[in-house]
Amino acid sequence: MREKILTYIEHNSKIDLSDLAMMLGCDQATVMNELEAMENEHIICGYPTLINWEKASVEKVSALIEVRVTPQRGMGFDKVAERIYNYPEVDAVYLISGSYDFMVSIEGHTLREVADFVSAKLSPLDSVLSTQTNFVLKKYKDHGIIMAEKHVDEREKVSL
Amino acid sequence: MRNPLNQTITEIKPSGIRKFFDIVAEMPEAISLGVGEPDFDTPWKVRDEAIYSLERGRTFYTSNSGLKELRVEIADFLKRHYGLEYNPLTEMLMTVGGSEGIDIALRAMLDPGDEVLIPQPCYVSYEPCTILAGGVPVPIALKEENEFRLKPDELEAAITDKTKILIMPFPNNPTGAVMEKADLEPIVELVKKYDLFVLTDEIYGELTYTGEGHVSIASFPGMKERTIYINGFSKSHAMTGWRLGYVCAPELIIKQMTKIHQFAIMCAPTTSQYAAVTAIRDCDDDVAQMREEYNDRRRYLLNRFKKMGIKCFEPYGAFYIFPSIAEFGMSSEEFCTRLLREKEVAVVPGTAFGDSGEGNVRISYAYSLESLKRAMDRIEEFIEELRKS
Numbered sequence: 001m002r003e004k005i006l007t008y009i010e011h012n013s014k015i016d017l018s019d020l021a022m023m024l025g026c027d028q029a030t031v032m033n034e035l036e037a038m039e040n041e042h043i044i045c046g047y048p049t050l051i052n053w054e055k056a057s058v059e060k061v062s063a064l065i066e067v068r069v070t071p072q073r074g075m076g077f078d079k080v081a082e083r084i085y086n087y088p089e090v091d092a093v094y095l096i097s098g099s100y101d102f103m104v105s106i107e108g109h110t111l112r113e114v115a116d117f118v119s120a121k122l123s124p125l126d127s128v129l130s131t132q133t134n135f136v137l138k139k140y141k142d143h144g145i146i147m148a149e150k151h152v153d154e155r156e157k158v159s160l
Numbered sequence: 161m162r163n164p165l166n167q168t169i170t171e172i173k174p175s176g177i178r179k180f181f182d183i184v185a186e187m188p189e190a191i192s193l194g195v196g197e198p199d200f201d202t203p204w205k206v207r208d209e210a211i212y213s214l215e216r217g218r219t220f221y222t223s224n225s226g227l228k229e230l231r232v233e234i235a236d237f238l239k240r241h242y243g244l245e246y247n248p249l250t251e252m253l254m255t256v257g258g259s260e261g262i263d264i265a266l267r268a269m270l271d272p273g274d275e276v277l278i279p280q281p282c283y284v285s286y287e288p289c290t291i292l293a294g295g296v297p298v299p300i301a302l303k304e305e306n307e308f309r310l311k312p313d314e315l316e317a318a319i320t321d322k323t324k325i326l327i328m329p330f331p332n333n334p335t336g337a338v339m340e341k342a343d344l345e346p347i348v349e350l351v352k353k354y355d356l357f358v359l360t361d362e363i364y365g366e367l368t369y370t371g372e373g374h375v376s377i378a379s380f381p382g383m384k385e386r387t388i389y390i391n392g393f394s395k396s397h398a399m400t401g402w403r404l405g406y407v408c409a410p411e412l413i414i415k416q417m418t419k420i421h422q423f424a425i426m427c428a429p430t431t432s433q434y435a436a437v438t439a440i441r442d443c444d445d446d447v448a449q450m451r452e453e454y455n456d457r458r459r460y461l462l463n464r465f466k467k468m469g470i471k472c473f474e475p476y477g478a479f480y481i482f483p484s485i486a487e488f489g490m491s492s493e494e495f496c497t498r499l500l501r502e503k504e505v506a507v508v509p510g511t512a513f514g515d516s517g518e519g520n521v522r523i524s525y526a527y528s529l530e531s532l533k534r535a536m537d538r539i540e541e542f543i544e545e546l547r548k549s
Contacts, residue, residue, distance in 0.1 A: 016533070019529060019533060022459060022460045022463035022464065023456035023457065023459055023460045023529070024456070024459070025459045153199065153527075155195050155197060155199070156195065157184050157185070157188075157190065157195070157506055158180075158184050158192060158194035158195060158508060159194070159195050159196045159197060160175070160196050160283065160284050160333075160334075160512060
C-alpha cells in the first residue's frame with residue numbers, strides 16, 4: 001500500500017487523493033492517513049515541482065561538481081557533507097564510489113555565480129582536496145521525466 | 161463487364177459500427193476511450209533491439225515458421241507462465257499478429273458446412289473468417305448475469321453434429337470477462353464428450369487480474385491435442401504495430417497452417433521477430449508493471465461507475481470494462497452517439513461485438529489516469545442529465 005502510494009506521488013505529487021484511493025481500492029481517509037504518517041516519518045521529504053526553466057525563459061546555470069575530500073577522524077564523510085549541503089546554492093550532495101568522493105549539484109543564475117561558489121566557498125573548505133566543475137549544457141531527462149517533448153497520443157481514436 | 165467480385169466476400173456485411181466510427185472521425189477534439197490497444201510504448205529495450213537488428217542488416221525473410229531462436233524462447237515462456245508444453249520446432253508458427261493465426265487455423269480446419277461456435281460479445285474477426293473458410297458461424301449469446309462467462313448449458317445447447325470448433329475468446333474483448341479454472345472444467349468435459357476442437361484466443365492472457373492468474377484451456381489433461389492456441393505480442397508487450405503473433409497446435413494442424421502461411425504471407429516481419437526475442441525473454445517485469453497499472457485503472461473505473469450507480473460487473477481481464485446502459489432505455493449505439501455528440505466522449509457500443517452486446521458499452525482503460533478522469537467526469541454529467549430528463 002505504502003509503496004504504491006509512493007510510486008504514484010513520486011511521479012505526480014498533485015494526484016487527486018480520491019482518484020488514488022479509487023485506484024487502490026480503499027477510502028480516501030486511509031490514503032490521507034498514510035501520507036501524513038509518511039510525512040511525519042520523513043519518508044516523504046517534500047513535494048517539489050519539476051520545472052523546465054529554459055522554457056520559462058529564466059536564466060539558470062547548473063553544474064555537477066566532483067569533489068575529493070579527506071574524511072574527518074571519527075565522523076567520516078558525514079561532517080564534510082554537512083559543511084557542503086548547508087549552503088543554499090547546493091541542490092544535491094551524494095557520497096559516491098569511484099575516483100572522487102562527493103557529487104555536488106549546484107544551481108545559480110549565472111556562470112559567474114557558480115564559479116564564485118566553487119572558488120570562494122567550496123574549494124577553501126579544509127577537507128576539500130580538489131574539485132572539478134562540470135557545467136550542464138542541456139537537461140534531457142530529470143526525475144524520470146523527459147524534458148524535451150510532451151507525449152502525444154497518436155493512436156487512432158477508435159479501434160476494435 | 162462481368163462482376164469482378166467474389167460472392168462470399170460481398171455478402172459479408174461490413175462492421176455495423178462503421179457509421180459510428182465515421183462520426184468519431186469528424187470530431188478530432190473528442191476524448192476517446194475507444195481504442196483496443198495499449199497506451200504504453202513498446203519497452204525501450206525491445207525497440208532498441210529492433211534498431212540493432214536493422215543496423216546489422218537483418219532484413220531478409222526468416223523461415224516460414226519464424227525465427228527458431230524466438231520459437232524456443234516462446235516455448236519457454238509458455239511453460240513458465242501457463243504450464244504449456246509445445247515443441248517449438250513442430251508445434252508452433254509465427255504469424256502476422258494473432259489475427260492471421262485465427263484466419264489460417266479456420267482455413268486449415270474447416271470443410272464446407274462445418275459449424276463454429278462463437279461466444280459473443282467477442283472480437284469481430286471470428287465470424288467473417290469462419291465464413292471465408294467455408295464454415296458456418298454459430299453465435300452463443302453470453303449473459304451479463306454470468307459476467308459474460310461461457311456456461312456449460314449454453315455450450316451444450318449450441319452443439320450439433322456439424323459442430324467442429326469452439327472459439328474461446330478469453331480474456332475477452334470487449335467484456336473483460338475471464339474463464340477461471342473452475343469455469344473451464346465443465347467446458348473441457350463437453351469439448352471431449354462431443355469431440356470438438358478449441359480455438360483459444362489468449363492474446364490478453366497476460367492481462368488477467370484474478371488471484372489465480374490466467375489459466376489456459378490447453379493446459380487441461382487431454383486438451384493439448386484438441387486445442388489451437390493463439391497468442392501474440394500486441395497486448396501483453398504493447399506491440400500492436402509490430403504485427404506479431406503465434407499459434408501453437410498439434411503438428412498435423414500446424415503443418416497445414418504453415419502451407420497457407422507460406423503461400424499467403426511467407427513469414428512474419430523479420431525486424432519484429434528479432435525484437436520479440438528480447439520481449440519474450442527479458443520483459444516479464446515490464447509486462448507486470450503495465451498489468452499493475454491497468455489493474456489500478458480498472459479499479460478506478462469500477463469505483464467511478466459504482467458511485468454513479470451504474471450496473472457494472474467486475475471484469476478480470478484485458479483492458480476493458482463493459483457497463484450496462486440498459487436503464488436509459490436506448491440502444492447502445494444511440495447511447496454512444498449521443499455521448500459523443502453531447503459530451504464529445506467516444507466509447508464503443510456493445511453491439512459492435514455481437515447482438516448480445518446490446519445494452520452495454522465498451523470502455524477501454526488503455527489511457528492515462530488524467531484522460532480517464534476527464535472522460536469519466538463527462539460521462540457522469542451525461543448520465544445525470546439522462547436521469548433528470
